[in-house]
Amino acid sequence: MSQQHSAAPASDTVAVRGDWWRDAVIYQVYPRSFADGDGDGMGDLEGVRTRLPYLRDLGVDAVWLSPFYASPQADAGYDVADYRAVDPMFGTLLDADALIRDAHALGLRIIVDLVPNHSSDQHEWFKRALAEGPGSPSRDRYHFRPGKGAAGELPPNDWESIFGGPAWTRVTEPDGTPGDWYLHLFAPEQPDFNWEHPAVGDEFRSILRFWLDMGVDGFRIDVAHGMVKAAGLPDLGSHDHLTLLANDVTPFFDQDGVHEIYRQWRRILDEYPGERIFVAEAWTPTVERTANYVRPDELHQAFNFQYLATAWDAASLREVIDRTLDAMRPVGAPATWVLSNHDVTRHATRFANEPGLGTQIRLAGDRELGLRRARAATLLMLALPGSAYVYQGEELGLPDVVDLPDEVRQDPAYFRGAGQDGFRDGCRVPIPWTRTGPSYGFGPAGTWLPQPPTWADLSVESQTGVPDSTLELYRTALAVRRSEPDLGAGDAVEWLPAPEGVLAFRRGDFICAANTGDTPVTVPSYGRLLLSSAEPPSTPGAETTLPPNTTTWWTTA
């Protein structure tokens, strides 16, 4: 594949604009899989720090780091034992401080992950709740309940864990008898906080201040739709199996009470200088419900999972784009766009398979086709108004690793038999930096999950300077996005008439045209080509033939 590049110059510093987050491109680092600074096979903060120039040169505005706090790692750090400490596996608070400072010096902002729905079962509060026994006030910070049945042998309600099995675990009381049950929407090692208890809110407001004082530029809020449960914890009733991506109304997700928490948090954030932001991980039934999280006095952004879950199909994409922009406009929040993260099958693999299989698949599919569509999907995403998220490794065109041996898997969903089959490990394999070396430059030693040998050719080193590589496509696209003020800005697109399978829209002088079909399509010429995700379209006279599964950027200026 070859592509036409614009001559947009790479800039040395990131311009600091007002409302930077409205059109920011934010890069997700999954710390254990990004870069290993100390050679233990696990990525760490020092690894991230030393690779910040790579991210600056890639052209992103901010970096969101998945959790690096003290944790027994029952769910890869989303089980936090101490919210104010760095896990030794990732480094120290001094390393976090150095990372934040270096990022700022390079013009990059740092967003950290906040996990307020649940703690680790090794958190001091939970250990105390277990030790102090039934009826103790320390239990009120979590959801402890007596079981049902003659001897309390049945869970208090019918809720299931997102990772499989009941959402309740029975404890053995300090006197050795079977006792109360506690709620965990995720793994048993992740007990849910009781947000009705004032100490929980106080604690999280203090944790926010701790990291704001450290200089972070924002927070990604984990399970932002989960903290408040319906009063009385009513049964769910008959229901299909729930997954992490469940988009249903339930008594434990998307309850209206969460919004009061965010109004309080917003007031704290606004006390701090600089433009700091919150982004919600909120899986809601509709994008209209998602918009509630980004009302002017609440959070700044929410992930657009409806977009992530949309197939590579012009009609479906147009519908979700319109619906998103229409939902966000009344609340004045930017739309966000995301194709991959650490919880779903990478989009190069999703698009390699038949549509309709969902976002959790372990089939390699047609890799070449998947990569071609992934590149096209990325150019479409980066042309839309709003903020875009890039998950580490997608700029290398990495596929999911679909054939990891069972013995290396770590996703708790795998062990809980959620029917998810350990799907999340496949998108978490450490990324390749160099063509050779024990872990393709991830670190001086091995890796916590094995990398396929084919990843030598997908490494940063192999792709750098290769004009048609996926890495250079991302670099060019991000440079064009910076130099074309119409990209990212605003809250609307002007659709142009287009044949079936093609999406074409204008934003000022800029035009984006995507052919999502498997055959070439002829359209009227759009102007001067800026960039193509695949071979350049042929442009005889007043017509242009768009190659299949290709997105093109044009300017009429």
Ligand code: GLC
């Ligand atoms: C979020 C995270 C996911 C984690 C879950 C429980 O969905 O993205 O990785 O397992 O929350 O914290």
